[in-house]
Amino acid sequence: MSAKTVPPPLIQDRKFVVPLLCGPGPCAYWPSVTEALAKPVITPNCDEFYNVLDDIRAGLQYVFQTKSKLVLAMSGAGHSGMEAVISNLVAPGETLLVASRGMWDQRAIIIANRLGIKTEITSVPSNTTFSMEQLESELKRTRPEAMFITFGDSSTGTIQNIERLGDICHKYGALLLVDTVVSLIGVEFLMDEWGVDAVFSATQKAFSGPAGIAPVAFSALAEEKINNRKHEPSFYFDIKLLANQWNCYGDTRTYHHTLCPPMLWALRCCLQEIVKETLPVSWARHASSTAYFHQRLQEYSIELFVPKPEERLNTVTTVMLPEGYDHLEFHNYMREKHNILVLEGRGPTLGKAIRVGIMGVNATKEVADKVADALADSIQALKK
Ligand code: GLV
Known part of the structure; x- marks a missing residue:
């Protein structure tokens, strides 16, 4: 040489x-997840592959408590869910109101600013949570296209009540975007009932699976905005294209990028365990x-x-x-x-x-x- x-x-x-x-x-894995990670490589385009995706989407509708069709998992850690939700729903030049009490909403601000989105910030001391009155008056003042809030915050150990927040956001024409990375499965979360428009989570927390795949879901209102938007989010995070790959509408088996079989099996297995419990x-x-x-x-x-x-x-x-x-x-x-x-x-x-x-x-x-x-x-x- x-x-x-x-x-x-x-x-x-x-x-x-x-x-x-x-x-x-x-978190530690369910013992069955360790086995699931070693299941066969599933190849795109065959029925077996789409059956696995369908199982995952049904499980995710259950854990998010949504009947929405636009439910899938991003290839990436929880941050990929955050970036997908923000970049698909808020265009450069539009305003995102961020309710800030910890580290994760700070990440949302960084992501939004890098995308050319204007951010307005409302805060509370980090060992407390927001009142609906504060959030409503900030919506009235800033008139944003969307509000970002962290439901359970792992940096502060707080849980934010958001049961009425969807209605309040919609009254001011804003979409409600919610981070449930460290709370989903561990804390009651009802996407449809609470009027949440976009939500993301991650599998290495209460799901008890590996990091690297990020469940996301979008409401009908969010779907309408995605379908009518004028801006193009990055190719990798484009929910319109990913919805086709994940066959969200039942007739669109289109290749976007190569999904990771062990992660699909692991997520599917976590969902089976959660459904069982x-x-x-x-x-x-x-x-x-x-x-x-x-x-x-x-x-x-x-x-x-x-x-x-x-x-x-x-x-x-x-x-x-x-x-x-x-x-x-x-x-x-x-x-x-x-x-x-x-x-x-x-x-x-x-x-x-x-x-x-x-x-x-x-x-x-x-x-x-x-x-x-x-x-x-x-x-x-x-x-x-
Ligand atoms: C990471 O997700 C953390 O909470 O530290």
């Missing part, structure tokens, strides 16, 4: 000690195990970042990091001593809180007990 060529590198075998996954995601049982399991976790923390006098119980998210808890503690040292101790993964705060909770997910297959009282005991031990052990 000449001196100009690149020699083959040594790619070693690597070991990874799997901790108990109790951060804000990624049923949503109400899953919502109740998340609510009771997280409430139990909070009670255990209270017994240890460990404080939470979100003061009002009704504003606390049932999947991810933001636990106050006591004064003088280093979040990385805390993270490392939890991992090394207890083999439990919890994560540092992000955005407004960086350096202030530790984020704990009692979520997906790990939403159980046994896991809550283990994590509460390990947190208490770590606080004691790392006292300066």
Whole structure:
């Protein structure tokens, strides 16, 4: 080989000690998902392929609680859902009102601005949520084409009530776009009943699957805007083209890009598990195990970042990091001593809180007990 060529590198075998996954995601898989990831490569164009897509779309209609036809999954992490929802529904020069209380709505602002969309921002302190009065008066003031809001926010550990928000948005001619990445499956969410126009989620949270595929759904109003829009979103995120690939209308088996078979099988398997458990049982399991976790923390006098119980998210808890503690040292101790993964705060909770997910297959009282005991031990052990 000449001196100009690149020699083959040594790619070693690597070991990874799997901790108990109790951060804000990624979550542990359903055991059946591990098997599903090894299912055969499914090739485009055959009936088997479209049957899998149909199964996924039916499962997604159930988890989003929507009868809309325009339901599919983006090839990409949750961010691809965010970008698809924003870029298909708000044109450059139009206005997106962003209700901001954490890190994910900040991402929405960045994405929108890069697309040439104007953003208006309304905020609340990051350990609280919005009143409908505040959101309505901002809609009245800014008259946006759409409002973006995060339902469950993993950076703050809050859950936003949005039950009446669809009607309020529609009164001012705005579409309602909702991030359910860390909340879907763990918290009741009713797309049609609440008048949500576009929603995206991700599979590595309460779905208990791998990251890399992002469910999205659009209402009839959103579909109308997509079908009549004058702007072209990027090719990869174009929902009109993807709707044809996913055969949303039953007669459009058109190639767009190559979908990832293991991700399709994994998502389909998560949906089968969720259907088996049923949503109400899953919502109740998340609510009771997280409430139990909070009670255990209270017994240890460990404080939470979100003061009002009704504003606390049932999947991810933001636990106050006591004064003088280093979040990385805390993270490392939890991992090394207890083999439990919890994560540092992000955005407004960086350096202030530790984020704990009692979520997906790990939403159980046994896991809550283990994590509460390990947190208490770590606080004691790392006292300066
Ligand atoms: C990522 O999704 C996080 O919540 O940190």
